[in-house]
Amino acid sequence: MRRRALLLSGWPVAWAGGAVEPAAAQAEELRLSRFPKSANQLIASHILQEVYRRCGLAARIEPLPPSRAPIEALAGRLDGEVSRLRRHQDDYPALVRVVPAFDYFVMTAFSKRRIAVASREDLRRYRVGAIRGVQVVNDLVAGLEGVERAANSESLFMMLAADRFDIAVDVDINGAVQIHRLRQSGIQPVGVLLQAEVFHYLAPHRAYLQARLSEAISDMRRSGELERLKRRFSQQFIELGLEAD
Template sequence: MKIYRLFALMLLACVCVPSQAGQTLVINSSYYPPFTTPEQNGFIDLLYKELGKRTGLTFKIQSLPAERALSNANSGIDDGDVCRIAGLDKTYPNLVRVPEAVLDYKMKVFSRSVDFTVKGADSLKPYDVGILTGWKIIERTVVGTRSLSSVETVDQLIKMLQNQKVDIIVLEEMQGRAMMEKMGYTNLKILEPSLLEGDWYPYLNKQHADLIPSITAAIRSMKQDGTYQKLYADTITQFRLHHHH
């Protein structure tokens, strides 16, 4: 009987932790606080730590500019990207999307002096606009403006607005707020409503396509048992409470 029970336990262990256990994946992030932080306590940092526990994988989050983050994941230099818009696999054929969203985004128009109601991309056309290189949905949406400047980092983008090199910038709201606060700029404003809203999904290089079902299941189980909501509350909701003026 004992031997049988031991065998049953061993079998169970095999079911819970598939052969991927111990595998380390380098996953790129082009994000900033409160999503990923140098201390690795941002929402995405904590989400991937928990995903690691649930899948037996080790996720190493690597900070890279948005364009390089994607091309490195696509070429197989790195293993994936923490979260991006749906549909990138059309442009980057070696990337496979995890079908469960990990974060929702709001792309906002930040301004120093101009003021208008944001009515889609057309309402940006009269202005000199700044965006981030490699943020695909913004690159595709913001076209035909008076001028368009593209920079690599959020702090460069906000500085460009502060120094009046552009009239407005388009940026994800939370990271924009965090960086404005860090830089001590209190005179910039966020125009409403959002230019774009949507969901971000993890992507893996197709050589890891076999891991997608277990990662998808782990994200879903985190949402079902409340872990996801708790992480969100501890990081993003906390941030919102402290930084909305």
Template sequence: MLRHRLRVSDYRWVLIGLLFIAVQPTVFAKQSTLTFRAPDPGPVGDAVIEILEEAYQELGISLQYVDMPRNRSLVEANNGRISGELGRLPDLEAHYNNLQRVPFELFAFETVLVADRRNCGLCTLDDIDNAAFISGMQTVLHALEEAAFSKPTVQALDISQLHLMFSNQRVQAVLLNDFEARQLGYYSEPHLIITPIRQQFGYHYLHQQHAHLIEPLTETLEAMHDSGRVTEIYRSHGVHFQRTKTFEVSPYFSQISATAGLWRTLTHVDGSGRYWQLVKRIFEPVTDSLTLNTNSYQRAVLGLNEQRFDFLVGGVKNQASIHGIESLTHLDYDRDLYAFTMDQAAMDALLEGELKLPVCYVAGYGYHALFKGEMIFYQADSSLDCFAMLDMGRMGAVVNYRENMPDWITTPYVQYKLREAVPVHLIFHDTPRGRELRDWFDYRMRQLVKSGEIKEIFSDAMLERSHFTKNLPPKS
């Protein structure tokens, strides 16, 4: 027999080998590689991959990925042909019995509706005529079911096809995760409104044949979270989860301060004006002290940037001079923006970025990105100052609105439209307090428009200009 031919030293090595095998985690023996559907490219998906690969590596397991549609991956995962799902909604196991959730909140996200404000104003599910979403997105299907949405929908194969359908205006709106909307640049487009629909956490799922991995994997992920490693990985990919606050009860702020430039009929020094009326209607019920400060626009912007005020009324998206976050819901639209010169030669030089004399605009705004070259820009205190210096030959061009042209014109200016009207927002600080104030404004603004209460504050012309007439209740 074999045992009679083994020396004592041989027995020792056999025993050591058996002991080594025995102390290895069972996962080594059962599975060394797991296979999942490859996520759509993007910072969140890349971060999730890095987190899970690092956690599984601690268990001696490597990961590999295959390309397939989301719907198909659920079927494949449930049937055990792939190992599970990298990140999905909670309660997935209720519909796919063979999938088991790893009880660790892997990421947070919101399902959002994206549409063009000019077509649907506030653009809630009630306001759109059709929508598209990626096939297999359970969050969207649940949201549409909850809202009893009965209008036409189209399902795209992937994020690229969804974006193509939307950008080609084949659908009025798209529904997707907020991190996908950021990836596509939707949050930066002035005319696109982002409407939060549903908040969720994402979890990792495994097929039941890998259920023995759930406990050690959860412990590893929790340890990574407690050490700050999970946050570190997300930040390295530029991912910051900021969920929109929902309000079951009204918030409370001991004091709130707001600032704005001086605009006729909108923001008077004495606290009257339609914008100030709106601010009072929204914020007075949630504070003991609401302070309204009307300044020059430059001082208003500077006051916000120096954190002397909680928010600025009258900013636009991507305004380089302002440091903060804008409201998701606009309060108005401004007007078409024009360049003015004394003659066509000056206008041609301006548009080519070769104008020698300075370009004048009201301090607080920033229009450098609208032009080529490296021209000289001059900030004036008022529109009239700019036009006066243009007439005197001290300025080569003025950037402003037609409505601000002076009454003294004797010779018509050469005019060129630089951009169409864009939405006007409230701008808040990017802090927990600032985000809560922003979310409260968005929440109440939608209520005011949907109820028709906004008509007590805004004129018919303002409602038309801001596209809110599309959201008002039907006339009785």
């Protein structure tokens, strides 16, 4: 039976359903958002929880649609977004990007057909499905005719399994989780489209935390801790058959 991943609240939640680790009484807690039903974003959330722990901070992380999250942050109702691309700040310059990047993703093409995809141009030959509201995905499928849109990764791969289109475009870990979930679907990765770093963003009223978080991320990058955390959380997520809420 598949287990549902728990909503991240306070310190990191053990994958197998362990208790939430209590935050120190004096820890400052921030309310952050991540994309719903995205394994990639849930894993990034766990990594970021470790960064926050290093800084003596706590984070309550909840799923919000990617188009709504920056609006909530700019209105002061949200303290930040777990992970977005570098250019997210081009669209929302008042948001505070924490550098360096703390995570990355690999955008991948998935299909039931025996094909090979090496670039965006290769997508033109096929019927393509993609998640709505994600800028990097929008860029990859821009100009393609008849792109089918899904609300999240789970819906996207169910549509692919039902032959609604030939190729689904999504992050590698999201695809791996859905392939594990769908078992005998015949879906497999057929090509890498791009790899990109992602950054944590703070709402303007939390800008004073930028330097502290940047220092922690830099230290964890140099030590290799961020990469070890990503490998560990990704492997556990797939092996336990968890679902992103």
